[in-house]
Ligand code: ATP
Ligand code: MG
């Protein structure tokens with residue numbers, strides 16, 4: 001039988017995404033189903049000032065029929081980790097997805113049903129009749145009914161030290177509500193709050209000097225907050241929808257999106273988180 005402390009080291013927790021996208025691995029690694037855009041981003045990131053904020057990328061591996069991206073397991077070595085996934089930016093769909101949808105409309109009944117479950121009045125009469133919504137319509141609805149479009153990010157999920165997971169943070173709309181959530185997540189532990197605050201300030205500096213960040217539209221990427229009784233850190237993960245801009249184009253990441261600008265509002269979200277941690281520290 002494996003010693004309990006060794007077993008803990010390889011514990012795997014997934015707060016977002018399809019369960020089938022990940023495979024367990026040995027030696028402090030996790031395997032994520034290969035996607036070309038994500039692998040390309042990780043390649044660039046390993047040579048960028050953002051490297052210390054991204055899980056180490058060890059290249060590709062094939063398991064059975066599928067190819068996987070080998071990533072550092074950010075939970076490795078933590079005891080009873082507490083985790084929060086924050087999806088960054090003022091929108092979670094790519095401009096390219098919008099354009100594609102205009103030429104070919106595919107209705108999604110799964111997304112229609114998810115929508116109705118939260119708010120039966122949200123779909124239009126036509127959507128009710130067809131019992132379907134387009135993917136972008138669903139993602140836009142979700143962005144505007146969560147803190148995504150206002151605070152520039154939303155909490156996708158939190159796992160507490162007892163393993164319980166919460167995924168419904170739709171009610172968070174203001175910085176004050178966000179501060180309450182952060183106090184709950186850290187159990188108001190001052191050292192944890194301060195460690196997160198200083199890590200995010202360092203991240204902000206690194207983003208300013210990052211060529212990768214200037215030249216990419218960062219969509220659907222998360223900041224993964226991870227702490228246990230003695231350590232706390234934040235990591236940038238999930239680059240499946242992060243794409244390079246056309247030649248010579250650069251983004252500010254600080255301004256609201258208008259179609260064609262490709263602005264993602266990533267820094268609006270980061271500023272909300274830093275401001276809120278500031279408030280939490282001074283409570
Ligand atoms: P989605 O696009 O729906 O958000 P995804 O399939 O692209 O999902 P990720 O967002 O990359 O997957 O990861 C899903 C979850 O898996 C994260 O919320 C986190 O809990 C966990 N996770 C991802 N990468 C790591 C890692 N390197 N170390 C530890 N945990 C990770
Ligand atoms: Mg994700």
Ligand code: MG
Nearest residue numbers: 220238240241
């Ligand atoms: Mg993803």
